[in-house]
Amino acid sequence: MTIGHEKPSDIFKERLRAARESLRQMSQAALAKESGLPPSSIAHFEAGTRKPSFDSLRKLANALSVTTDFLLGRTHNPEGAAEADPLYRDMQKLNDENRRQAADFMRFLAEKHDKEAGKK
Amino acid sequence: MTIGHEKPSDIFKERLRAARESLRQMSQAALAKESGLPPSSIAHFEAGTRKPSFDSLRKLANALSVTTDFLLGRTHNPEGAAEADPLYRDMQKLNDENRRQAADFMRFLAEKHDKEAGKK
DNA sequence: GATAAACATGTCGAAATCGCCATGACCATC
DNA sequence: GATGGTCATGGCGATTTCGACATGTTTATC
Structure with missing residues (x-):
């Protein structure tokens, strides 16, 4: 069976945490520094209380070196851009x-x- | 030629228009209907006066069958590189x-x- | 128990997008 | 000239994210 029927915003927070912890092994603070976003924003994103804006999404994907499609749950592929795969x-x-x-x-x-x- | 050093928001509006016109040959109204967004939002996006939210970006990518990474200018690949292949x-x-x-x-x-x- | 790191949660004003609607420009075809 | 389709632009109130900051909670180490 395929991945699930969760809402996009729910998938996002899981993908973000998965990418940060499992894939990159960074703390929220480290990701905050790397992305240039405030630490509280990272926490809000993973808590699901906020959804990232255009710019924030871009910064997150860049800092984590993952596709935005992965963060948005549009592809299963965790790592790198499709081009980078x-x-x-x-x-x-x-x-x-x-x-x-x-x-x-x-x-x-x-x-x-x-x-x-x-x-x- | 490679894409250059334009700002992310500038790249986005070009990518959106390119995807809509060249790739899918849709009118703004058609894309609006397909994505469930108001026509004025499409116009604003392509004019660069607005940047899409989390949900809007997702809807656009789905309606156009392209990656969000393409729309954001994170990959040069025209078509929905990964998941469209x-x-x-x-x-x-x-x-x-x-x-x-x-x-x-x-x-x-x-x-x-x-x-x-x-x-x- | 004390300290510290990592994180969760919430408040605040500022800024942005949201959907909606109106107006005008441009360009065809009638 | 008139009609219609396509798009640009901007105003409006409502909703949301923004960054910054404060306050707990949990967990680990001493």
Whole structure:
């Protein structure tokens, strides 16, 4: 099953905390310094009592080196911009023929995984 | 050419207009309807007199099927780079092990393609 | 228990966006 | 000239985030 039906603002606070703690291992104070935002704003964001503005969202994503799409819950991919994702970069180099091959291979992996997983 | 050193808010209005006109060929009214935002807000965004809030940004990206990172000018990639690409999207569904295998395979294809291309 | 770090929570005025609505410009086609 | 579609611009009150600051709570270490 896919990720959930939480509200965008709820996803955001979880993503922000996940990126800060698990991914970057920073304190709120450290992220505040890195992003140029006041520490209280970070706390409010993670508490869900505020949603970041245009500029704040940008600063957060830059400081954490994550995509804004990840913070907003629009993609599962935690790390780096899609462009910065080495997988995606490799993907960009593929021609149509190679893309087809890669797609087939991934389909094969997925089916194999389904069989191994059995019924749940 | 690369994008330059304009302010984030300036980049945004250009990206929004580019996505709406060139990419989706919608009128402001059409985008307004699609996103659920008032037409005047779209106009303000493209004029640069307003910057979108958390929710508005999300609605815009969804309606246009582009990444928020693109709208914010954090990536040069025109289209919804990651999640709009079916191949990349499929890869998100794989578990870590299969994801690595798929990555290896694509890296192999990419390198092979580089060799065939010869010089840089 | 004392101290400190990390965080939660809330208050405050200032500034910004919010949706809505009106007006005017521009440019087609009639 | 008249009509209609597209967009720019700005005013209005309402809502929200802004930065700054104060006050607790929890947890760990001494």
